Amino acid sequence: MIELRSLSRRFGDRVAVDDLTLEVASGELLMLVGGSGSGKTTTLRLVNRLIEPTSGGVWIDGEDTRRLPAPLLRRRIGYCFQQVGLFPHLSVAQNVGITPSLLGWSAADTAARVDELLALVELDPAEFRERRPDELSGGQRQRVGLARALAARPRLMLLDEPFAALDPLTRENLQLAFQTLRRELALTGIFVTHDMTEALRLADRIAVLHEGRLVQVGTPAELVRAPADERVAELVRTPRRQVEALEALLGDRSP
Amino acid sequence: MREQLLLLPGYLTAHLQLVLLALAVGASVSVPLGIAVHRRPRLEPALLGTASAIQTVPGLALLAVMVPIFAGLGGLLAGTGIEVRGIGVLPALVALTLYSLLPILRNTVTGLAGVDPAVREAARGVGMTPRQALWRVELPLALPVIVAGVRTAAVWVVGTATLSTPIGATSLGNYIFSGLATRNDAAVIVGCVAAAATALGLDQLIRLLEAGVRTGRRAWWGGAVLVLGALVLYAALSFALARRDTAREGPVVIGAKAFTEQYLLAELLAGRIGDQTGAATLILPSLGSTVAFDSLVAGDLDVYVDYSGTIWATVMKRDAPARREDVLAEVERYLARAHGVVVASALGFENTYALAMRADRARELGVARISDLTPIAGELEIGGDYEFFARPEWRALADRYQLAFRERRSMDPSLMYGAVRAGEVDVISAFSTDGRIDAYDLVLLEDDRGVIPPYDAIVLASARLARERPEVLAALRGLAGAVDAATMRRMNREVDAEGRTPAEVAAAFLRERAERR
Numbered sequence: 001m002i003e004l005r006s007l008s009r010r011f012g013d014r015v016a017v018d019d020l021t022l023e024v025a026s027g028e029l030l031m032l033v034g035g036s037g038s039g040k041t042t043t044l045r046l047v048n049r050l051i052e053p054t055s056g057g058v059w060i061d062g063e064d065t066r067r068l069p070a071p072l073l074r075r076r077i078g079y080c081f082q083q084v085g086l087f088p089h090l091s092v093a094q095n096v097g098i099t100p101s102l103l104g105w106s107a108a109d110t111a112a113r114v115d116e117l118l119a120l121v122e123l124d125p126a127e128f129r130e131r132r133p134d135e136l137s138g139g140q141r142q143r144v145g146l147a148r149a150l151a152a153r154p155r156l157m158l159l160d161e162p163f164a165a166l167d168p169l170t171r172e173n174l175q176l177a178f179q180t181l182r183r184e185l186a187l188t189g190i191f192v193t194h195d196m197t198e199a200l201r202l203a204d205r206i207a208v209l210h211e212g213r214l215v216q217v218g219t220p221a222e223l224v225r226a227p228a229d230e231r232v233a234e235l236v237r238t239p240r241r242q243v244e245a246l247e248a249l250l251g252d253r254s255p
Numbered sequence: 256m257r258e259q260l261l262l263l264p265g266y267l268t269a270h271l272q273l274v275l276l277a278l279a280v281g282a283s284v285s286v287p288l289g290i291a292v293h294r295r296p297r298l299e300p301a302l303l304g305t306a307s308a309i310q311t312v313p314g315l316a317l318l319a320v321m322v323p324i325f326a327g328l329g330g331l332l333a334g335t336g337i338e339v340r341g342i343g344v345l346p347a348l349v350a351l352t353l354y355s356l357l358p359i360l361r362n363t364v365t366g367l368a369g370v371d372p373a374v375r376e377a378a379r380g381v382g383m384t385p386r387q388a389l390w391r392v393e394l395p396l397a398l399p400v401i402v403a404g405v406r407t408a409a410v411w412v413v414g415t416a417t418l419s420t421p422i423g424a425t426s427l428g429n430y431i432f433s434g435l436a437t438r439n440d441a442a443v444i445v446g447c448v449a450a451a452a453t454a455l456g457l458d459q460l461i462r463l464l465e466a467g468v469r470t471g472r473r474a475w476w477g478g479a480v481l482v483l484g485a486l487v488l489y490a491a492l493s494f495a496l497a498r499r500d501t502a503r504e505g506p507v508v509i510g511a512k513a514f515t516e517q518y519l520l521a522e523l524l525a526g527r528i529g530d531q532t533g534a535a536t537l538i539l540p541s542l543g544s545t546v547a548f549d550s551l552v553a554g555d556l557d558v559y560v561d562y563s564g565t566i567w568a569t570v571m572k573r574d575a576p577a578r579r580e581d582v583l584a585e586v587e588r589y590l591a592r593a594h595g596v597v598v599a600s601a602l603g604f605e606n607t608y609a610l611a612m613r614a615d616r617a618r619e620l621g622v623a624r625i626s627d628l629t630p631i632a633g634e635l636e637i638g639g640d641y642e643f644f645a646r647p648e649w650r651a652l653a654d655r656y657q658l659a660f661r662e663r664r665s666m667d668p669s670l671m672y673g674a675v676r677a678g679e680v681d682v683i684s685a686f687s688t689d690g691r692i693d694a695y696d697l698v699l700l701e702d703d704r705g706v707i708p709p710y711d712a713i714v715l716a717s718a719r720l721a722r723e724r725p726e727v728l729a730a731l732r733g734l735a736g737a738v739d740a741a742t743m744r745r746m747n748r749e750v751d752a753e754g755r756t757p758a759e760v761a762a763a764f765l766r767e768r769a770e771r772r
Contacts, residue, residue: 050379071379073382079380081377088371089396
């Protein structure tokens with residue numbers, strides 16, 4: 001279980017995250033949504049201490065995350081982001097095996113784990129193991145990034161718009177793959193997106209942020225049924241509105 | 256050409272020694288500095304600014320400025336048993352190291368800054384400590400850029416190292432300086448080709464090393480590491496051995512400035528000392544004029560030949576004309592009193608500055624004396640060696656004879672004579688014993704107002720030599736009056752025009768002298 005307790009972060013005069021209190025239950029996927037500058041990425045980076053809070057803190061399974069040195073904390077948390085950031089000078093296998101190697105796993109254990117993970121993200125280990133990142137497509141890179149985040153068997157995953165830069169077909173494929181994976185591995189996750197369709201499809205619960213403050217948190221159904229304000233209502237309506245607009249357009253064109 | 260190539264192993268080894276040690280020290284200083292700058296960008300203006308400022312100092316000047324610095328350091332450490340010399344390998348090494356800093360430092364900073372922010376974020380995200388991120392991600396990714404900086408530095412340092420000859424460090428520059436001064440084209444060509452080949456070879460070796468590391472080709476980087484490692488080891492070993500050798504019973508160190516007569520006289524002194532005392536000698540050729548005197552005073556040089564008028568004008572700052580024997584006596588007294596330097600002997604000839612013209616041109620213009628130039632100087636060009644126009648003799652000449660030439664050109668002394676012969680300049684600042692005066696049919700203009708002081712060639716010995724090695728001093732005293740002006744001019748001509756080496760001509764002189772007795 002992850003607890004964000006009165007979490008705040010300022011950058012100079014600007015308040016990026018303002019007194020945020022949230023809980024994510026074990027095995028639950030919480031989607032963070034909101035417009036640009038709503039503080040969702042900052043919130044995510046506060047959890048694995050890529051950014052340190054100005055006040056408040058984060059507890060994982062009842063333990064204050066500040067008790068560990070930040071690098072050790074991060075080795076226990078999977079982290080995926082839009083640009084992936086594969087190490088260009090390392091092979092796919094070395095990229096995936098990086099956190100195990102930092103944790104001092106044996107070479108044999110790491111190699112076995114790498115093959116297992118490549119299979120899990122549906123990349124043939126024999127074919128992809130020795131490739132370099134520049135020999136991969138965008139979707140393949142994000143799959144490798146996902147495998148790298150999962151390598152050291154983290155219980156917690158942080159994802160920052162991991163699929164936003166992919167073409168629609170690849171995105172849908174990966175969303176499905178991720179959904180299966182996280183259920184299989186019983187992962188706890190915080191997932192940042194600005195795509196409401198993605199949020200509604202994947203979330204156990206959704207937290208809506210605006211200007212660093214929590215506006216509403218609840219299941220997709222709760223948000224649709226009882227939006228806290230006009231902004232949330234507008235937000236959860238967007239997917240349906242788009243579908244209707246599309247149908248109208250296609251309907252006009254059909255004979 | 257053959258005899259030049261025989262010198263190659265010694266010169267090349269010395270050159271590689273300087274270059275590799277300077278690069279190794281330079282890289283091991285600049286890469287950590289670059290990392291520090293990358294971590295603390297506030298340091299950047301100060302560090303990169305300093306390195307850039309060093310780089311803008313011309314190579315020769317940077318090397319030259321090390322001489323007084325190290326001589327001063329040597330003075331400070333005099334009582335401690337640590338011996339630091341103002342000339343030689345150490346000051347050259349420090350100057351070259353400073354020269355290598357900028358490209359490596361700048362490229363380290365650039366290379367680290369060029370690492371994709373997403374990759375940096377991922378390195379933190381997977382749980383790397385800052386140190387791990389540096390070694391596992393940032394440095395490997397910046398390596399090609401850093402290595403490019405090392406390659407740039409290597410090429411610069413190989414080139415600049417040729418300029419360490421005038422401050423007493425042997426290098427491929429020995430070929431170039433002595434070749435230019437004694438009109439030995441073969442030496443100049445061998446020196447230039449060897450320096451260029453060294454630069455290219457080193458550049459390719461480092462490139463191979465980097466490409467091997469980047470692409471994981473063990474044969475490439477392994478081979479390059481092997482060759483570079485062997486070279487560095489060899490350079491370091493021979494450096495250490497040479498230091499140890501000189502630390503023991505040292506050879507008598509003889510200096511020579513960068514013109515033919517000086518090479519000849521250095522060989523002559525070496526031969527004389529060897530014949531009379533059996534002591535080992537070492538010649539440091541092609542020294543700058545003030546470098547030679549300062550080094551003698553500091554005790555880094557034991558012996559060299561200077562000229563009474565030079566000491567009179569540039570060291571004692573005297574400009575009133577005086578008689579030959581008076582100048583000699585005063586110089587001797589002054590040197591003993593002010594610096595403990597002993598005038599061992601006056602060789603018996605003068606090599607004075609004199610204005611020279613092509614004989615036919617002088618006839619045509621009706622010029623025989625310097626005062627004849629006064630009314631027509633405005634239509635003429637004068638060429639002088641690098642020092643001449645800054646020397647008090649020139650100021651005195653220009654002043655007393657009211658000489659205002661249309662143009663003044665500074666040039667290498669060895670090219671000056673050719674320039675007046677070809678009519679590119681009308682008048683030059685010749686040396687009166689130069690062999691080319693006869694060979695090129697030049698005439699010396701009479702100094703009819705007695706402005707230029709007398710320039711007796713005198714053998715100067717350091718205070719230490721006079722104190723510790725009286726037998727060597729005695730051998731040098733025996734050379735008093737041994738060389739007259741005609742003999743000196745003939746010997747100069749034999750080197751400049753007939754292609755004999757200074758060592759051959761000096762040996763022949765000593766042999767004939769011994770037979771005459």
